Amino acid sequence: MLSREDNERLTRVGPGTPMGELMRRYWVPAAYANTVEQPGGAPVRVRLMCENLVLFRDGSGRLGLIDERCPHRTASLYFGRNEKDGLRCVYHGLKFDANGHCIDLPCLPQANNAERTNIQRELAVKAYPVIERGGVVWAYMGPLEHKPEFPDLEWTRIPPAHRFATRHIQECNWLQGLEGGFDATHLTFLHGGDAEPSRRLVATMYEVIATDFGFVVGTGRDPGAGKDIMWNLNVMLMPFHKIISSIPAAAHVWAPIDDENTMLYSVDFIADRPLTEQDLKRSTEWRGIHTENAPGSDHAIRTKHNDYLIDRSLQASGASMTGMKGLGTQDCAIQESMGPIADRTREYLLATDTAIVKIRRLLLQALDNHAAGKLLPGMQPSSYRVRSTRFEAPKGAKVADTMVERVRAAAR
Ligand SMILES: [Fe+2]
Structure with a gap:
């Protein structure tokens, strides 16, 4: 459970808000370059x-991002020549x-x-x-005096043929998306029908460590029978990036449109080689993290306005948790169902939400640090040279101490 004040502090992103001002200290995605x-x-x-x-992009090739309102009579410059x-x-x-x-x-x-x-x-x-x-x-x-260099985000440093990228609008606050990204337990349930068998085991161990790029979340699953613990390390790169440790790897960026809408960028990528048809199959059949959008639109075909085209018979069959x-x-549906801005004062958190609680604490800490003028994580481009990764370790091993080292060592 979170206080109303902290929920507001974490979620609101307009100019002058604590989180809005914190996010404005980082480079944020505005659009795919091929649209301009x-x-x-x-x-x-x-x-x-x-x-x-x-x-x-003006006629000479220069890119500009300016206020939509003409300062004269406030007409939209979107219609501009x-x-x-x-x-x-x-x-x-x-x-x-x-x-x-x-x-x-010319009018004067x-x-x-x-x-x-x-x-x-x-x-x-502006x-x-x-x-x-x-x-x-x-x-x-x-x-401007605080403008950092662009971070060494791995998926932005590889050739275009090495990645598959989409985006879509989620009709809810950005933090619901980010928290969902680091909610290991939901993989077993929400995505149950689609998930790989290895993921059906509920994570019972959680470690969240603050780093110079954001934080790293470790979740451990115990397969039992004296076998090693299966650890999954996921990096959160400030202010709203996540990298998933799958193959292909996958990046999520929850860029707030406003307090109640989020542009979710999703990128599958393999750093070392181009994606093959096989790699792309899951993505382009819309079974992975990407949503199928209306042509030329950022709106998914399956939205809250049509109940995400839920198939109740598929749900009843057991092949899919959600239908x-x-x-x-599935992520979009469930995150939107919590409301435009989830009321975290009404939650009843469980032990399996430990990572979520720690993430909120770190984000609140980052807001305090920003307000106090302290150095923010992620200002050094090289700090982003990390990769999410998986490994196995004996039960009782002190994994927390090695997590940061491991995500750094996994990077190119
Ligand atoms: Fe999910």
Whole structure:
């Protein structure tokens, strides 16, 4: 159970909120780069942490991420005409470059040069730095003096043919997604029908360790009969990345659209070689972490508005716990069912929720540290050179002490 105040502190992400300000100290994904490939092509709407923005690549190839509102009469720049050197508001012709500067004010021919310069300076719009990495356009929305270098996130450093990436909108708060990602017990139940047999064993051991990149969550399953404990180490990279220790590996990024909506980026990848047809089969048949979306849309076909196309007879048959197709849809369904922002004051947590409790504590600690001006985890790009991994160890072995070492050693 969490206090109402702490639940608010952890979940709200708008400007000025504790978590919103913490997240703004990191690079956050704005869009897949292929949606703004063409110089002078159509702008893309981006809503990130409660801010409405427009992403565009001007005619000369420069990327800009600026406030969606034209500061003149607040019309949307999404409808703007994308020109060689900027985006022109179609209402009265004001033009803004990728830095947010107003570079043309054609609706005011009577102004002299000094007046024009002055007004244009006042008409500048908010613009955020962007960078392209791993087929994604990332934004930095925090104070410029704190802008970190882009982290060495493994899946962003490999050739495009080594990964398969999708994204979809979850109609709930980002933390429900992140907590779900580190909830080892649900694998056995929610995904029971689809899961590999080795995962049907409930994890009974939990270790969560704070690191210089975020934290590492270890969950141990005891197969019994005196066999070694099966440990699974999952890394959480600040502020909202998870890497799954499967083959192909899988990355999740829970980027908040606002307090009640999340853009979940899902990436299957193999660092050392291109994905094969075999690797891709599970993903593209929508049985894995990806959801099948309506063509050209970030909305899944199976949503809360159609009860995720639940098949009750499949559920009754025992072949699937949920009767819903694919891990991604199952996660989305159950996380959304907790409400737009889960009321954590109403929970009754069990011993199997130990990892969740520790994760919340670490996130609250990060908020305190940020407020106190202390150094945040993940500011060193090389700290992200880690990999989630699995191993076996004798019962009683002191695994916690070796977890950080192990996820570092597993990285390339
Ligand atoms: Fe799941």
